[in-house]
Amino acid sequence: MTTTAPAAVTAPLPEDDEEQRPTRKRRGAWKDSAAAWAMLSPNLLVFGLFLLLPLLATFWLSLYSSSGFGPREFIGFENYSELFGDDTFWRATLNTGVYALLTVPVSLVLGLGVALAINRPMRGRGLLRGIYYVPYVISGVVIAVAGRWVFNENVGVVNRLLRGAGLDGVPWQSDGVGAMASLVLISVWTKIGFCMVVYLAGLQSIPTEYLEAAQMDGAGRWTRLRHVIVPLLKPTTVFLVVLGVIESFQVFDIVYVLTGGGPGNATEMLVTYAYAEGFDARRQGYAATIGVVTYLLIAVLTALWWRRQKATEADQ
């Protein structure tokens, strides 16, 4: 059957067909192109309306002094110059970076650990997968409210248990390190399930021959993990790192409810700071500036990461 196709392609066409061919091709190409645009247009429309347009509007708003309603004043790049001299902004940037650095690797390692543990035939595997994944699909606000109950410094569950055991309570709310630790712990708990699911898919795509060959060569479990599984999961890891960093730079609900950015500015993140400036202080132009800079920061970080990955892959 397959031999007939090349014959059809290479067979000489009649003269009149030779003349008609470019016109037909053009018409066919135009039809294909029109169909493609027709199918793309709903997505493009949604992308334009709900992503591109707000993005441009945010940039435009960042050039104004505005409370969100009433008269606004064009001030050029004044918001940007104020932002770069704003200690709270730099503190929020640092906090966001620290939060990303702590939550992303820990979530990945624990997610991979859980995926490896349940990537084998065992009773209750589906249930376990569900239990780990549930926190990821619960609303962040609900998670944070539960977190307040667990990490309340005076009457919280953790400190009551610690005091019951004769230990000192941890200053989860009044100390910067304790507050950041409570955020990281809760965030990691919510993210493990997602990392686990993605890693499970990655693990199941690794050909068993590779692992069997390594085993026959005398590689133990740890060696197989380090030299076979982890390298083969690299695309999965890259995906999770990029997604994790982006999510970390967008964190809001958990911080807003659990610590409110405090104590002091110890857990103020870029998005919570933008919200505080936009809706508490009613400086929406300035809040838009924080949003634009956060967007650029994420874009640059993501581009650098992809470029590094491509370079590494090319070297290999």
Added chain:
Amino acid sequence: MRNPDCSAVIDSRRSRGFSRRSFLAASGAGALALAGCGTGFELQRGDGTASREGRLSFTLWAGDAELTAFTTVAEEWSRTSGIPVVFNVVPFGEALTGIDAGLASSRAPDLFRVTYQDIGIYAAGDALLDLTDLLPSGFVDGFGPAFVSAVQSEGRVYGVPHHTDTSLVLYDTEALAGARIPESLDDAWTWEEFGSIARSLPTGEVQFAFGVNWQLAGAYRWLNWVDQLGGRLLTEDLTGPAIDSRAGRDALAFTQSFFADGLVPRTTSTKGAYVDELFTAGTIAMVFAGDFLLPTIDPAFLSAGREYGATFLPRDERASADLGGNAVVATSQSKNPEAAADFLAYLSGDEAQALFCAQATVLPTRTALLDQQLDYAVRPDLMELFVQQATTITPELSAQVTVPQFNAVNASMVDRLEQAFLSGDDPAGVLADLSDDIAGRLS
């Protein structure tokens, strides 16, 4: 020559009756159907949020008791005016965000509830209906001067002071058994006496003397202490900072000592958790609390078999209190300005206000009601003390906390006070930084 494989594919597509063309046709039909849903969006425009002729839409946050009281008053007004009032009840945290969005998209309601500290920015943004000539002549004179000051901007009236609330010191009766409890404003605790009593109470890792209610954007309540010493946040013309003064520094040093001496939980700074739960849980023996919290605190104490009382705020050179409570305003986008003004006058008149305050356990702003015994639903004995404390709210302090830029100023106060309380920074340095912030915010 046709490729038999291809023809097979085409045939199979035909047999299923779903070609690319039919897919596109179906998509087009779907798009038309979606476009037809436009009428649905039209219907939603009038679902209770936006202003519309022939009715008043009213966006507010409200507890159960408050909503019942609002509904009762609105129904009575509707009976005579023939105009229905449609309520749009939203959570407190989302109320003003929704109002801002409505104003920005020209879909604002006729009326909305607003804190006194927020009126200024809406008035400055031309978002509010100027009620000066729409309210009955002399009507505004029936409110206390501090409340009139709170709803005015550049001499024009932009809302009605619907009710107020202020703070007292609530105490656990057993914990304060041996202490002198002041029974009048004139013999309220001095700062020294208050500090001495607080230090005599048992404290520990989970036990503290008291908590102050300056959380949840309530940092402005710290200004009571400054006001008691005769100090100010802003200059008299309200155009610059005046907080970096002897009164400011003394007030900050005294309130910092609450944290330094372990009298209050470190979690109750300006960015911390609200304090009433710690009082009901027994973690703190005294709490600075607003009257609106009595319906929450009272049943908790009753069910635990404990008792609590209330006394006046400590005082220094003079007594002072924070301007709590809410106004109701009409938007400049209202399609029913006369009806809105008429409803506001009715809502904040003597009779309706008395009913609302009694049901919702809040304080009146009408001077005619200050001497009346209202039939409060919860602890009427304590509400009398709240009424007395509310008389110490000064027009000068009200004017400072209702300037249009107060949101931004208050946000700076939250940050700077948090830093001062938890880090113990030098008051002079903190107030110098706060002054710089305020100067920037006001400009």
